[in-house]
Amino acid sequence: MAGSEPVSAEGESMAVDAAPRKPRILLAASGSVAAVKFANLCHCFSEWADVRAVSSSGSLHFIDRASMPKDVILYTDEDEWSSWKKLGDSVLHIELRKWADIMVIAPLSANTLGKIAGGLCDNLLTCIVRAWDYSKPFFVAPAMNTLMWNNPFTERHFISIDELGISLIPPVTKRLACGDYGNGAMAEPSTIYSTVRLFYESKAQQGRAVVTLR
Amino acid sequence: MLLFSASFAFIHGRHEIAGGLCDDLLTTIVRAWDYRKPLFVAPSMSTCIWRNSFTEEHLGEIDGLGIMLIPPVPVNGDLERAMVEPATIISRVKASYKKQKMEQKEGSSSTSSGQV
Numbered sequence: 385m386a387g388s389e390p391v392s393a394e395g396e397s398m399a400v401d402a403a404p405r406k407p408r409i410l411l412a413a414s415g416s417v418a419a420v421k422f423a424n425l426c427h428c429f430s431e432w433a434d435v436r437a438v439s440s441s442g443s444l445h446f447i448d449r450a451s452m453p454k455d456v457i458l459y460t461d462e463d464e465w466s467s468w469k470k471l472g473d474s475v476l477h478i479e480l481r482k483w484a485d486i487m488v489i490a491p492l493s494a495n496t497l498g499k500i501a502g503g504l505c506d507n508l509l510t511c512i513v514r515a516w517d518y519s520k521p522f523f524v525a526p527a528m529n530t531l532m533w534n535n536p537f538t539e540r541h542f543i544s545i546d547e548l549g550i551s552l553i554p555p556v557t558k559r560l561a562c563g564d565y566g567n568g569a570m571a572e573p574s575t576i577y578s579t580v581r582l583f584y585e586s587k588a589q590q591g592r593a594v595v596t597l598r
Numbered sequence: 599m600l601l602f603s604a605s606f607a608f609i610h611g612r613h614e615i616a617g618g619l620c621d622d623l624l625t626t627i628v629r630a631w632d633y634r635k636p637l638f639v640a641p642s643m644s645t646c647i648w649r650n651s652f653t654e655e656h657l658g659e660i661d662g663l664g665i666m667l668i669p670p671v672p673v674n675g676d677l678e679r680a681m682v683e684p685a686t687i688i689s690r691v692k693a694s695y696k697k698q699k700m701e702q703k704e705g706s707s708s709t710s711s712g713q714v
Contacts, residue, residue: 498617538618
């Protein structure tokens with residue numbers, strides 16, 4: 385499912401005031417087994433918002449493309465390279481960053497967490513993060529084995545990304561895919577959806593209140 | 599006890615470990631490691647890379663975690679820092695293991711003799 389459809393983000397800010405549009409949500413999956421729930425997550429959001437999806441190469445092992453919502457484009461690293469032919473062509477990670485109102489990485493793997501904390505950007509997903517405007521909401525829902533979750537690196541990395549303004553949707557304690565029992569399982573798609581929607585709608589209400597006060 | 603003594607891989611690997619990255623089997627094991635258990639590294643790289651400020655930074659990071667360094671030795675007119683001989687690594691790991699066992703014995707004997 386190539387990202388052949390152009391991602392136009394500029395020139396639409398004028399229309400926002402005239403007619404309120406659906407929120408634009410960029411959903412991303414990194415290489416954790418919890419990515420089996422990614423299609424479900426996309427379905428949750430697509431009822432309410434305009435959704436575009438990004439997958440790392442690792443996550444593609446777990447995502448069932450056939451069960452993705454039909455109206456959701458799934459962008460991969462391949463699209464990043466195939467969409468650019470010459471100087472002046474748009475760059476996919478920049479266009480997606482401009483397009484989105486909110487970004488959600490679910491699942492966020494231990495490796496991608498480390499990359500974000502270190503400012504590395506070696507794939508489509510991490511390039512979007514590296515270019516992100518942190519005045520826009522950004523949520524992560526980590527998923528990893530309990531041993532990794534309890535490892536000292538996890539806390540260090542979350543301190544780093546918290547400073548950037550990235551919001552954590554914490555993992556839950558349950559029987560993990562590997563058979564271990566403990567903390568580190570990704571929050572349920574319904575929880576991720578309701579967290580993001582509540583945040584967005586409370587911000588929108590605050591915005592309306594400010595306009596009314598003026 | 600994990601012994602990480604890959605030679606060329608260490609140049610990139612030490613950065614991955616210091617940064618908490620885990621994109622292969624080895625670094626994923628390290629990322630899930632319980633640092634109450636010993637972990638040794640035996641690096642090997644050119645002297646230019648060994649003296650680079652990043653190396654010092656990365657070694658500081660992994661030292662902070664409790665990873666034990668078995669330092670490389672200068673060879674080839676100090677152009678390279680070679681991994682120490684396997685026999686040296688083995689004796690270093692054995693010595694550490696013995697020391698740990700001794701400490702555990704002392705700890706259990708002091709507890710059993712009624713000392714708190």
